[in-house]
Amino acid sequence: xxxxxxxxxxxxxxxxxxxxxxxxxxxxxxxxxxxxxxxxxxxxxxxxxxxxxxxxxxxxxxxxxxxxxxxxxxxxxxxxxxxxxxxxxxxxxxxxxxxxxxxxxxxxxxxxxxxxxxxxxxxxxxxxxxxxxxxxxxxxxxxxxxxxxxxxxxxxxxxxxxxxxxxxxxxxxxxxxxxxxxxxxxxxxxxxxxxxxxxxxxxxxxxxxxxxxxxxxxxxxxxxxxxxxxxxxxxxxxxxxxxxxxxxxxxxxxxxxxxxxxxxxxxxxx
Amino acid sequence: xxxxxxxxxxxxxxxxxxxxxxxxxxxxxxxxxxxxxxxxxxxxxxxxxxxxxxxxxxxxxxxxxxxxxxxxxxxxxxxxxxxxxxxxxxxxxxxxxxxxxxxxxxxxxxxxxxxxxxxxxxxxxxxxxxxxxxxxxxxxxxxxxxxxxxxxxxxxxxxxxxxxxxxxxxxxxxxxxxxxxxxxxxxxxxxxxxxxxxxxxxxxxxxxxxxxxxxxxxxxxxxxxxxxxxxxxxxxxxxxxxxxxxxxxxxxxxxxxxxxxxxxxxxxxxxxxxxxxxxxxxxxxxxxxxxxxxxxxxxxxxxxxxxxxxxxxxxxxxxxxx
Numbered sequence: 001x002x003x004x005x006x007x008x009x010x011x012x013x014x015x016x017x018x019x020x021x022x023x024x025x026x027x028x029x030x031x032x033x034x035x036x037x038x039x040x041x042x043x044x045x046x047x048x049x050x051x052x053x054x055x056x057x058x059x060x061x062x063x064x065x066x067x068x069x070x071x072x073x074x075x076x077x078x079x080x081x082x083x084x085x086x087x088x089x090x091x092x093x094x095x096x097x098x099x100x101x102x103x104x105x106x107x108x109x110x111x112x113x114x115x116x117x118x119x120x121x122x123x124x125x126x127x128x129x130x131x132x133x134x135x136x137x138x139x140x141x142x143x144x145x146x147x148x149x150x151x152x153x154x155x156x157x158x159x160x161x162x163x164x165x166x167x168x169x170x171x172x173x174x175x176x177x178x179x180x181x182x183x184x185x186x187x188x189x190x191x192x193x194x195x196x197x198x199x200x201x202x203x204x205x206x207x208x209x210x211x212x213x214x215x216x217x218x219x220x221x222x223x224x225x226x227x228x229x230x231x232x233x234x235x236x237x238x239x240x241x242x243x244x245x246x247x248x249x250x251x252x253x254x255x256x257x258x259x260x261x262x263x264x265x266x267x268x269x270x
Numbered sequence: 271x272x273x274x275x276x277x278x279x280x281x282x283x284x285x286x287x288x289x290x291x292x293x294x295x296x297x298x299x300x301x302x303x304x305x306x307x308x309x310x311x312x313x314x315x316x317x318x319x320x321x322x323x324x325x326x327x328x329x330x331x332x333x334x335x336x337x338x339x340x341x342x343x344x345x346x347x348x349x350x351x352x353x354x355x356x357x358x359x360x361x362x363x364x365x366x367x368x369x370x371x372x373x374x375x376x377x378x379x380x381x382x383x384x385x386x387x388x389x390x391x392x393x394x395x396x397x398x399x400x401x402x403x404x405x406x407x408x409x410x411x412x413x414x415x416x417x418x419x420x421x422x423x424x425x426x427x428x429x430x431x432x433x434x435x436x437x438x439x440x441x442x443x444x445x446x447x448x449x450x451x452x453x454x455x456x457x458x459x460x461x462x463x464x465x466x467x468x469x470x471x472x473x474x475x476x477x478x479x480x481x482x483x484x485x486x487x488x489x490x491x492x493x494x495x496x497x498x499x500x501x502x503x504x505x506x507x508x509x510x511x512x513x514x515x516x517x518x519x520x521x522x523x524x525x526x527x528x529x530x531x532x533x534x535x536x537x538x539x540x541x542x543x544x545x546x547x548x549x550x551x552x553x554x555x556x557x558x559x560x561x562x563x564x565x566x567x568x569x570x571x572x573x574x575x576x577x578x579x580x581x582x583x584x585x586x587x588x589x590x591x592x
Contacts, residue, residue, distance in 0.1 A: 023375075030371045034362055105356020109419060112322055113375040114348040266326075 023115045027123025045131050075148045080231035081204040083136045090128040091166035095177030121261045125170020129163045151237035158234040165250035168257030175264035202228045223249040271459045272298035276330035290316040292483040305474035306463040313483040314463035322352045351425030355432050357412045358419045359404035366400040376423035390418040410441040430462040467574040486581050498580045499572035500524045501546025511562035512537035
């Protein structure tokens with residue numbers, strides 16, 4: 001027996017002001033239900049950066065040598081890079097979760113709701129970014145005994161900048177998933193092909209200063225470079241020009257990503 | 271509730287332009303139950319997807335629930351419900367979570383959304399499955415969940431795209447029971463597509479027959495059948511007296527269309543009669559008077575398939591299965 005909990009149309013009248021912010025919150029929250037209902041995935045995502053830091057960090061110090069790190073400890077230099085890398089991997093996967101929903105009718109069902117188009121992308125991108133807050137704080141704390149100096153407020157600001165960048169990258173990943181619908185391998189091909197050059201040319205893993213001149217030039221055209229520099233500055237407890245440029249790179253990436261994403265969504269639908 | 275003006279959609283497939291919907295004009299009044307009937311690829315779903323703002327029309331216009339689909343698609347989406355062909359629940363989500371989130375997407379508060387979800391789950395036999403993830407549901411359970419998702423915000427106008435495809439007869443009947451009850455209680459306007467003609471026949475008051483992207487008929491199922499198909503009459507007379515009634519029957523047949531086969535000393539005439547039930551008794555008397563009394567008679571009411579056959583020269587059944 002279908003009874004009416006609310007009168008027909010009552011939901012419409014009761015509605016508060018619709019905004020991208022509330023819509024984004026709903027989309028984000030629905031996405032967050034997955035890890036919350038299945039917390040094991042979160043535990044693994046916390047272990048991963050620790051493994052990376054623990055195994056790659058020591059090699060880096062002995063292989064490259066201290067001068068390339070600008071006088072900082074290897075850990076102080078490498079840890080922000082790992083945080084950017086997690087953000088990069090996480091948010092560039094935004095579209096992959098969408099792929100499953102594209103195959104069933106669940107994406108279409110959500111597309112038929114009044115949710116704003118940008119909130120669909122931002123909410124999903126932020127879900128990929130959210131674990132980073134935990135991961136970033138956790139690895140920072142874990143590294144303190146090994147000589148890492150933790151500046152909490154700077155780190156939080158660094159995570160916010162990564163969140164803005166993540167919205168842009170997530171939106172691009174979302175658009176890529178839509179474009180490669182029914183041809184899932186294209187999504188993975190493009191994502192992987194772009195991810196590694198971007199990562200290496202930003203100096204996340206190894207200092208770009210140690211490379212040849214052409215790499216240094218190429219790195220100047222990589223938005224990720226500015227982001228990594230900003231995070232290094234912030235994790236070192238300073239706020240300066242690098243932070244500013246990192247913020248600019250993040251905002252530009254977010255703007256470009258959202259424009260491309262919204263255009264891709266509305267190419268076919270309204 | 272719905273008004274379209276020369277609504278058109280063309281797709282470009284491999285550099286070839288395909289006109290999926292060719293300038294259809296549709297008017298649906300509040301409270302109506304309308305079925306788009308046609309074979310696969312006829313343009314039913316494309317039309318529905320334009321009305322629900324999931325596809326942008328190539329040309330023409332549509333007003334849905336008082337809102338222009340091109341000018342304010344979000345406004346249209348807020349006023350309608352849509353149950354698509356696919357399963358709406360995300361695979362890894364729990365049934366109850368998806369229902370509540372759906373309510374939130376439409377601006378319901380959490381308390382209302384929870385209450386509504388409970389009511390719908392109870393009425394669609396989903397209560398025991400509330401905490402199950404969608405991927406563990408059977409096909410029929412998923413389809414019932416789709417219906418629950420579509421009804422969460424109690425839309426005044428509900429679109430259903432092939433709602434019962436892949437359902438067993440029991441679940442089809444249940445689904446229809448729910449839809450009909452909702453309509454009775456709330457006066458919901460319902461527009462659906464189907465290629466099951468029996469479904470269009472028994473459930474809808476109004477059938478819009480679509481073929482090759484155009485509307486080829488639009489009327490109540492009973493009027494369509496009476497006007498376009500007529501009842502199928504089969505009479506048998508002794509072989510010797512067939513010639514006495516051949517002319518008589520031929521004149522009575524709709525458009526003079528009649529078949530005859532002879533076997534075992536009888537001749538069997540098959541013809542369509544516009545109003546068979548009314549005309550058959552008189553015809554029998556005329557045959558009797560002509561000296562060729564009918565030895566047997568069979569009168570079959572027409573189906574929508576007969577209507578489709580009459581309109582297009584093709585059977586809907588041929589194109590019915592994917």
